Amino acid sequence: MSVDGMIKAMERWIGTGEPNTVQEWYRQRNGAAYNYNFPWCNAMVTRAAVESGEYAAVCFGTDYAYTVAHAQRFKEAGQWTAMTNGIAGSGIRRGDIVFFDWDGSSEIGRIDHVGIVTSVSGGYVYTIEGNTANVCARRVRNVHEIAGFGRPKYKPVAPTAGSGSGSKLPQVSLAKLITAAKTDPPKKGTPVSYAGVAIVEKALVAEKLLSAGYADGHWGTATLSAYSLYQQRLGFHGTQPGGDADGRPGKTTLTRLGKAHGFTVTA
Numbered sequence: 001m002s003v004d005g006m007i008k009a010m011e012r013w014i015g016t017g018e019p020n021t022v023q024e025w026y027r028q029r030n031g032a033a034y035n036y037n038f039p040w041c042n043a044m045v046t047r048a049a050v051e052s053g054e055y056a057a058v059c060f061g062t063d064y065a066y067t068v069a070h071a072q073r074f075k076e077a078g079q080w081t082a083m084t085n086g087i088a089g090s091g092i093r094r095g096d097i098v099f100f101d102w103d104g105s106s107e108i109g110r111i112d113h114v115g116i117v118t119s120v121s122g123g124y125v126y127t128i129e130g131n132t133a134n135v136c137a138r139r140v141r142n143v144h145e146i147a148g149f150g151r152p153k154y155k156p157v158a159p160t161a162g163s164g165s166g167s168k169l170p171q172v173s174l175a176k177l178i179t180a181a182k183t184d185p186p187k188k189g190t191p192v193s194y195a196g197v198a199i200v201e202k203a204l205v206a207e208k209l210l211s212a213g214y215a216d217g218h219w220g221t222a223t224l225s226a227y228s229l230y231q232q233r234l235g236f237h238g239t240q241p242g243g244d245a246d247g248r249p250g251k252t253t254l255t256r257l258g259k260a261h262g263f264t265v266t267a
Contacts, residue, residue: 002054002154002155002156003094003095003152003154004260005052005053005054006048006049006052006054006058006095006116006152006154007094007095007116007118007128008052009047009048009049009051009052010044010045010048010116010128010130010136011128011233012051013044013047013048013130013136014128014136014137014138015135015136015137016130016135016136017134017135018037018040018131018134018135019037020040022040022043022044022047022130023037023038023040023043025043025047026040026043026046026047026063026065029063030063030065034065038065039065039131040065040130040131041067041113041114041115041129041130041131041132042064042065042066042067042070042114042130043063043064043065043130044129044130044131044136045058045059045064045070045097045114045115045116045130046058046059046063046064046065048116053155054152054154054155057152057153057154057155058097058152060073060077067099067111067112067113067114068108068109068111070097070099070114070150071099071108071111071114071147071148071150072108073150074097074150074151075108075150079150079151079152079153080108080148080149080150080151081148081149081150081151082106082147082148083106083143083146083147083148083149084106086143087120087122087123087124087125087142087143090149092117092120092125092146092149093117093120094117094118094119094120095116095117095151095152095154096116096117096149096150096151096152097114097115097116097117097149097150097151097152098114098115098116098117098125098127098141098146098148098149099111099113099114099146099147099148099149099150100112100113100114100115100141100145100146100147101145101146101147102145104144104145105147106147106148107147108147108148110147111147113129113131113132114129115127115128115129115130115132115139116128116129117149118138118233118234118235119234119235119236120235121235121236121237121244123142123143124140124141124142125140125141125142125146126138126139126140126141126235127139127140127141169258169262169263169264170196170199170262170263170264171196171263171264171265171266172196172199172200172254172258172263172264172265172266173194173196173265173266173267174249174250174251174254174265174266174267175267176194176196177194177196177197177200177219177249177254178248178249179193179194180193180194180197180219181219181223181224181227181247181248181249182248184197184218184219184220184223185219185220185221185224193218193219195217197217197218197219197223198215198216198217199263200223200227200249200254200257200263201214201215201216201217201223201226202215202261203257203258203260203261203263204223204226204227204230204257206261207230207233207257207260207261209226209227209229209230209233210222210223210226214226223247224247224248225247226247227247227248227249227253228245228246228247230253230257231244231245231246231247231250231253232245234252234253234256236253251265
């Protein structure tokens, strides 16, 4: 399923409090030692890895509740990077399993917590974490909280049917989409200002961000809102006009949406 599958598996648990079915699931797999309201941040990562088919990549085929042991396993596999060179210098990226020490060290033995990286922007790392303030939630972290990260060897994305060298994926123009996003919302009815809008709307419906009834080829307020939610899902922020998550497509988010839903992006 690849990195996107792992992140989607984590997203499905957002809002989960405690005690919860992840703890019960882990208890059933690992015995009476977990017959209490144990810290479940790493159990959450383990559960998502199993659900997404990335158990071998993320957990090396082993259930983890103890964050120190999980980080140490990444180090033993040569897949560990200590956070000693800053956010940009470390190369931390989407899909990395990120470990935290609230005292600010980069020592594996002092790790307190774990999550998964959804995106990186400037000096901030955007994550999904279980057992953060007793729920599974999105968080924004800085370099001082991060001890380091493990980089799973995710499965490559399988080619979709008909995506061989003899076939062409639909193309969507970024410039024309931006124009539609600027001009469509004030219009009434369902004008089709650019046919590529319908392709993107179909992808937003598949992401469960847009109701199918609003997938009408018109980049109206519903589509604008849905795309803003997609931008925020990838870690962008600021929903005012001109903000990173204002509902107007950008190259990074549109390219990622296209890779997930079978279209390519042109200028």
